[in-house]
Amino acid sequence: MSVDLINELGELAFASRLKRLSERLLKDVTRIYKELEVDFEARWFPILYSLTLKTKMSITELAGNLSLTHPAVNQLAAEMEKAGLINSAKDRRDERRRLLQLTANGKKTAKILKPVWDDIAISTREVLKETGKDILNGIEAVEQNLDKKEMYDRVRGKIIRREMANLTVERYRPAYKKYFRAFNYRWLREYFKVEPSDERLLSNPKREILDKGGEVFFALFGKQVVGTAALIKHENGVLELAKMAVEPEFRGFGIGKRLLERVMGEAKRRKAERLWLATSPKLVAAVGLYEKYGFRTTSENPFGGEGYERCTVVMVCELKDQP
């Protein structure tokens, strides 16, 4: 009757399966301590063992080493102190820290349990060895892979990529004004600093961009605004791509590309011959994108005196060469 869905689900229930196995093993260790009639709880082991290796340790130090939260260590320490296994005293060199150490009784308990711990380790090794697979290193490798990229980011990436079809690029609306400023502020502060010209433009897009014949676009993922880019029309008629920003957690999904395409499309619609931009060589990914879309570095500078400190590179795209 019992189907064991957890087994059947394979990768989808991998976490549940690990949990189940872990609980099964921990329950057995608890049983062993109980049978031995030692006043010792299985969950005290990591702290007791740590304190046999290093005689004095603080709460957070233990928490860090054992992958527990500090309240957990604090509570365990209270139990162990009550059981007479450890005691504690303030660190004289740092009055915040409370140093835990084994009592004579704690050391005795550790000595008594040492052979049992050996038996547990040996038995576990046997069970793992019988499988013929290198499970311990496998688990370690899984952890390392997750260190590189967490499951959350992996799944989220898949979801976003799948739903990129729902990404729309819309024209300026007063409700989006705050995002234009916030998104650009974010990356400006991340890489450079916000200059006075930035402040003027970002705070008054209507007056400074739209009223002068430019446009501001916004990338929307569902209802969420995730990126922005502006087409600025200068007094000499020059069209500039500027203020392109994508929220960090949405970078890497081609949203910048979509914004760039939209700005270029708008410039083409206006029968512009060229689209200009000023950028920094520090922004390697952006420069790469611009080049892919036909922008070339030039020594010309059509922006006159109104440049930015960070913008040491000017690029131009010959729109009439494009389809």
Added chain:
Amino acid sequence: MSVDLINELGELAFASRLKRLSERLLKDVTRIYKELEVDFEARWFPILYSLTLKTKMSITELAGNLSLTHPAVNQLAAEMEKAGLINSAKDRRDERRRLLQLTANGKKTAKILKPVWDDIAISTREVLKETGKDILNGIEAVEQNLDKKEMYDRVRGKIIRREMANLTVERYRPAYKKYFRAFNYRWLREYFKVEPSDERLLSNPKREILDKGGEVFFALFGKQVVGTAALIKHENGVLELAKMAVEPEFRGFGIGKRLLERVMGEAKRRKAERLWLATSPKLVAAVGLYEKYGFRTTSENPFGGEGYERCTVVMVCELKDQP
């Protein structure tokens, strides 16, 4: 600073490690659902998924399939009912059972989440594949090995074997009387039935065995009595090994052997030429042990009429041939 003791401890902290990894993965899945802004908790998944596969399921059926306790399923079901994902009704064919099934909303939610579950499964598969190890089958193999012999029994076996040096065999004391009766009753009932002669002997070892020149021995593991065996002296002077019993959880560690050696030693000390016993061919392990110690099946029967129904085999050991 952080050493990660859990990693360093290898097999000894294997369970903790599994738990940590499981929690890491489950936490990420929770984050994903939260980000999706679906009214859905990660821990509801197994029930929701089960009910997409089989439309009506009872509480215990789910608990069995999901390796959860029935109160857990009951509580989860209550939450899910509140969230409008499932509803329930009594099974008309068995009024005890409450059958759960998805509501329209529950089905909708399952449909919405299906692609996300696929993403989770695919991402997990990728993480596992990147390790180059066959982890999923490895975990399955570990579970199967534990099915064969639990960690508890493995470790306990090691502890007992290591501490067999502390096994002592003592002579009869009134305080041990109850064990003589209890241990023998246990195996007699396990394999046969308690006969009137058993009852007489087991309830009055002093009068029936010791006062007639026999002896009763007890195996002690620390302070715990774990086995017993008697040397009975019959009216015709015949010495019989009888009423040997080892508590089930201490079988397989050589305690029977130690009791047998002690009884044979006592017989030799008394300069007996032969030691007799009556047994059943059903007790294969015991007969094997007797043979190993020099007992041979014989057609003689020195016990006269006072036999037992179960004892169809008589064995004898020529003590004078032994060292």
Added chain:
DNA sequence: AAATTATATGTAACCACTTACATAAATATT
């Protein structure tokens, strides 16, 4: 030196289960 920020600890409340117990219905035994 004063103010701010970071770190270490403690405590309360919560969480997702579990165990232990109670009850009712079904099934097996006498």
Added chain:
DNA sequence: AATATTTATGTAAGTGGTTACATATAATTT
């Protein structure tokens, strides 16, 4: 048919952690 046992469910309380918040001390910045 009456009684005992098993099974299904529900509920209370316990467990072993967590998160969230409060406080004290140390380190850094102004």
